[in-house]
Each structure stands twice: as C-alpha cells, then as structure tokens.
Amino acid sequence: MSSVSADDDGHEPITRMKSRxxxxxxxxxxxxxxxxxxxxxxxxxQVARAAGVSQPYVVRMFGSKEKLFLEVLRRALDxxxxxxxxxxxxxxxxxxxxxxxxxxxxxxxxxxxxxxLMHAFVLGSDPVIGRAAREGFLEVYxxxxxxxxxxxxxxxxxxxxxxxxxxxxGLRMSDEFDTNETVRELLTIALPEKLDLLLHLxxxxxxxxx
Amino acid sequence: MSSVSADDDGHEPITRMKSRxxxxxxxxxxxxxxxxxxxxxxxxxQVARAAGVSQPYVVRMFGSKEKLFLEVLRRALDxxxxxxxxxxxxxxxxxxxxxxxxxxxxxxxxxxxxxxLMHAFVLGSDPVIGRAAREGFLEVYxxxxxxxxxxxxxxxxxxxxxxxxxxxxGLRMSDEFDTNETVRELLTIALPEKLDLLLHLxxxxxxxxx
DNA sequence: CTACTAAGTAATCATTCGATTACCTCTTAA
DNA sequence: TTAAGAGGTAATCGAATGATTACTTAGTAG
Numbered sequence: 001m002s003s004v005s006a007d008d009d010g011h012e013p014i015t016r017m018k019s020r021x022x023x024x025x026x027x028x029x030x031x032x033x034x035x036x037x038x039x040x041x042x043x044x045x046q047v048a049r050a051a052g053v054s055q056p057y058v059v060r061m062f063g064s065k066e067k068l069f070l071e072v073l074r075r076a077l078d079x080x081x082x083x084x085x086x087x088x089x090x091x092x093x094x095x096x097x098x099x100x101x102x103x104x105x106x107x108x109x110x111x112x113x114x115x116x117l118m119h120a121f122v123l124g125s126d127p128v129i130g131r132a133a134r135e136g137f138l139e140v141y142x143x144x145x146x147x148x149x150x151x152x153x154x155x156x157x158x159x160x161x162x163x164x165x166x167x168x169x170g171l172r173m174s175d176e177f178d179t180n181e182t183v184r185e186l187l188t189i190a191l192p193e194k195l196d197l198l199l200h201l202x203x204x205x206x207x208x209x210x
Numbered sequence: 211m212s213s214v215s216a217d218d219d220g221h222e223p224i225t226r227m228k229s230r231x232x233x234x235x236x237x238x239x240x241x242x243x244x245x246x247x248x249x250x251x252x253x254x255x256q257v258a259r260a261a262g263v264s265q266p267y268v269v270r271m272f273g274s275k276e277k278l279f280l281e282v283l284r285r286a287l288d289x290x291x292x293x294x295x296x297x298x299x300x301x302x303x304x305x306x307x308x309x310x311x312x313x314x315x316x317x318x319x320x321x322x323x324x325x326x327l328m329h330a331f332v333l334g335s336d337p338v339i340g341r342a343a344r345e346g347f348l349e350v351y352x353x354x355x356x357x358x359x360x361x362x363x364x365x366x367x368x369x370x371x372x373x374x375x376x377x378x379x380g381l382r383m384s385d386e387f388d389t390n391e392t393v394r395e396l397l398t399i400a401l402p403e404k405l406d407l408l409l410h411l412x413x414x415x416x417x418x419x420x
Numbered sequence: 421c422t423a424c425t426a427a428g429t430a431a432t433c434a435t436t437c438g439a440t441t442a443c444c445t446c447t448t449a450a
Numbered sequence: 451t452t453a454a455g456a457g458g459t460a461a462t463c464g465a466a467t468g469a470t471t472a473c474t475t476a477g478t479a480g
Contacts, residue, residue, distance in 0.1 A: 016446060016457055036335050040250040043437060054459050059439060122332055124382030125246050134381050134393075141396050156374070156399045163373035164366070171344050172334030183344075186351050189366045226427055226476055253467060264429050269469060 019061070026051040026058055030072050035112025038119040039069050039129065070132055073120050076113045077136045081143055083107060088148055096148060097158060098192070104162055105194040108169065108201060118166045164190050174198050229271070236261040236268055240282050245322025248329045249279050249339065280342055283330050286323045287346045291353055293317060298358055306358060307368060308402070314372055315404040318379065318411060328376045374400050384408050 017025075029051035033042045044065050048055040062068035087103045088096070107114055120133040144150040144158060168174070168190050176183040177199055191198060227235075239261035243252045254275050258265040272278040297313045298306070317324055330343040354360040354368060378384070378400050386393040387409055397405060 019457070022457080038248070038250060038332065040248060044439090045437075055437090056439080056441090056460085057458060060458095065438065118332055121377050122248065122328055122380040124380050124385075130382060134383060134386060137377070137381055137383070138390075138392055138396065142392060145395075152395075152399045157370075159400070160367075160370035160374040163377045164370040167331050167347070167373050170332040170334050171347060172340060173344060173347070175334075176344060180348075182348055182352060185355075185362075186348070189362045190369070229427070232427080254469090255467075263427095265467090266430085266469080266471090267428060270428095275468065 022051075022053065023061060026053065026061065026068075027071060027075060030058075030068055031076065031110070031116050032112035034069060034072055034119060035115030039065075039123060039126075044068070066128060069120075069129065072116050073129075073132055073136060076117050076120075077139060079110065079113060080104075080107060080117070081139065084143060084148070093149065097150075097154065100148070100158065101161065101192045102194060105165065105191065105197055108197060111201065114166055114169060118170050121166075161192070169198070174201070232261075232263065233271060236263065236271065236278075237281060237285060240268075240278055241286065241320070241326050242322035244279060244282055244329060245325030249275075249333060254278070276338065279330075279339065282326050283339075283342055283346060286327050286330075287349060289320065289323060290314075290317060290327070291349065294353060294358070303359065307360075307364065310358070310368065311371065311402045312404060315375065315401065315407055318407060321411070324376055324379060328380050331376075371402070379408070384411070 026047065030042075030047045033046045033050055036042070037046070044058050045055040047068070048058045051058070058068065059065070062071065083103050083106075084100060087099050091099050104114075117136075120129060121137065123133055124130040141155065141159065144155045145152075150158065168187060173183055173187060177187060178184075187195060187198065236257065240252075240257045243256045243260055246252070247256070254268050255265040257278070258268045261268070268278065269275070272281065293313050293316075294310060297309050301309050314324075327346075330339060331347065333343055334340040351365065351369065354365045355362075360368065378397060383393055383397060387397060388394075397408070401408060
C-alpha cells in the first residue's frame, strides 16, 4: 500500500484535487489492496480508505469495481513492459536475461504491482477479467519473443522463473525467512540475486480489520 | 467437477449415503468449484449444488467454508505428493525430472486439483490459509530436495516449470488454442509434451449463473 | 414393529458489499 | 461577486452469502 500516510484516516484538511491526480492516487491504492486481497477479496471500501476518499467516490470514478481492477491490471502491465523496454534499450543483447531478471525483481518495490498481476493470472474463468489477463500475459510473451529476441526455450525459462517468483511473493514466503531454515533455502534458490530486496519490503502489513 | 450428472438438480431419489461417502463427494465437488472460482469467489452454495446436497449440509459437515477449503488443499497436496512418490518408486533416478513433469501434467485430469492449489498459493496474506499454503509448498519443496534427491538448481527449474503450467491453466489459456496462433506457440513451449492432455480437458465449462 | 440415530433440508438471519441517490462545498471564470 | 461546474460525501438500498436453527425422514438395531 502507499508508503506515505498508510492509514489516511480521520478528516484532515482533505485538499481538493484535480480528478486526474485523485485518480492516480486511487489507482496506486487499489494496486496495493488488490495485491493483498485479490480481485474478489478486496473491497472498494478498502481501496477508498487506502486512498483517503469515500467509497462511493471510488465506484463513481471508475464505474465499477471490475473496471477499476482492469485499469490496475493495465497499469501493471504497462509498468512491466516499459521497464523491460528500458532495460532492453540500455543493455547489450548478451546478458539480457540476467538484467531482465533483476528488473523484474526490482518491480517488487512497487508494492502490489506483481501481486495484482498474479491475482489476475488466476482469474481465467472470469469472462471479462480472464480475457484481459490472457491478453496481458501474451503481450509479455510477445515482447520476449519479438522485441527482446528470446528463443522459445529461453522465453520459457524466463517466464517460468518469473512465475516462481510470483508464487513466492503471493505466498508471502519471505515472512517466514528468519524463522524457517527451509524457507531460507527455497528463497535463496528461487530468487536470482536480489533476495535482500524481497526481504526488505517489510513484513506483509496485516490490517486486522477490513 | 463431477463428470456424472453434473447438474444434480431436481429432487431425484436422493439416496441416503454414509456421511463418509457424502463427504468424499462434497470434497470432490468443492475441489472443482474452488478451482474455478477461487476460495473467496466460490460459494458454499455452488459447492452444495455441484455435490447434489443442500448448502447448510456442506457448512455443517465441515464447520465453515474456510475449513472446507483447508481440506481441499490438504487433499490436493496429498494427491500431488503421493503421485510423485509413486513415480519415484517406479522409475530409475535418471530421467526422473521428465517423469515428474509428465505426472504433474497428468494431475490436470483431476479437474480443479492444481487450480485449487494455485488459488491457495496466492492467498499468502490470509492468516490461516496463507500459513497452510506456505507449509504445503514447502512440503513439495522438501520432497524434491530430500526424497527425490534433486539438487537446488534442478529443484528450482522443476518448481518454476510447474508454476508456469499452473499459470497457463489458471489463465485458461487453452481456451484460446485454436483461435490464436501465439497461444499455440506459448502453450507448445510451456508444456513439456502432454499438450494434448491440456487441450482435451474440455473448454472451461462456464455456468452462466452462480 | 418400533424407537432411536444418522442423514439431510427448509427457512431464515445477520452481515457485507457494490452501487445509487441526493446532497454539500470548494474553486474559478466572467 | 457570483453562478456554475467539478470534487466529494453521507445515507441508504438490494442482493448475495455464510451460518444457524429447527425440523423431517430414512435406515437399522433390538
């Protein structure tokens, strides 16, 4: 969730914002909340609170919870792809996989981003979200094959590694890092360098109440 | 979901069963439903209908939706591990990875089994389900390392490949197989042989109403 | 037979949640 | 200065859902 004023509770001088800016704020908050609870599990009220606005405002601004999630998904994919494109532009072709890997793990800094993606990837049965999720995954696949010039097996390896990382994150496996030897082993294996990054995201904050 | 009398609607001579058997039936139905809609998205009523019993009966038999899901998760893990143990016992150590891979994909025959696992793996933030899911994943990891004798990198590769397959299934990517060239490419790459199996599971049946 | 137990349901309740409505109040252009 | 539009909320609604309660009825042991 937003690192600044996580619990934007109370009624501090809610400064009026241009709706574009407010929209941005809400999308960031929503990314965090959807990442933590999933599409179905998250409530528009949680998003509203995290963004410091009222629940009806969230719904009205995006039309529906579903449309809000679709925007979150879209933004997450854009962030992922644009990150990769930057990496692609700044590095030589050799060693590219390693750099992509690093960049991917770096995306964990944007709390909720990869988690929201992950949640979308499991919603294949949903008529509208499922379609969007499939198309999103395919975009990434096509980027690898066509833009980055990865071969089939190289692509498979990369995507598979990414899904393993996603799973570790989705499971909040890092929460158990210093209490469980096996977890340490697993995470060390699963994360290509950058283990420290995962660990310093802070233990998953658990809002006790919805 | 159950292949026989999928929609056990109406009030056909509901033969009374020993509760052990009924329990089994409900667990199978629940595996399918949870696989399709996820823990939060699935309703106890959907499970009940799929099992051909009333909703209160489902809740009473398992205590709560949460406990029901935990049992589904437990069974899925047991099925996975016992399958692997069988493979392990029947084959020589060399070529083991390939056989595990096949066995894993074969598990797709048990509709909902891998999907339910996948759904659990994304619930890390849930206090009780998250813990169970982490422990479950660790069981699989430890099996690979200790029982199957996989090395670290070999284990990583295997788990990563598994997560990629899970993602393809969760996304219902195969639904698009014959309408999208890229999907064909992706699935061919992602699935080590056994592609046909994934394709013949039947297009995800979509009950239009909950 | 009969009475008891286990299998199973109908009815209904309390909550939760997304959405809608009706309203308020800043900001700003003329 | 003021009207109007944009930013924003309080109140509330209806549907969905997990759970509970109070029953009914099929087996089955004696």
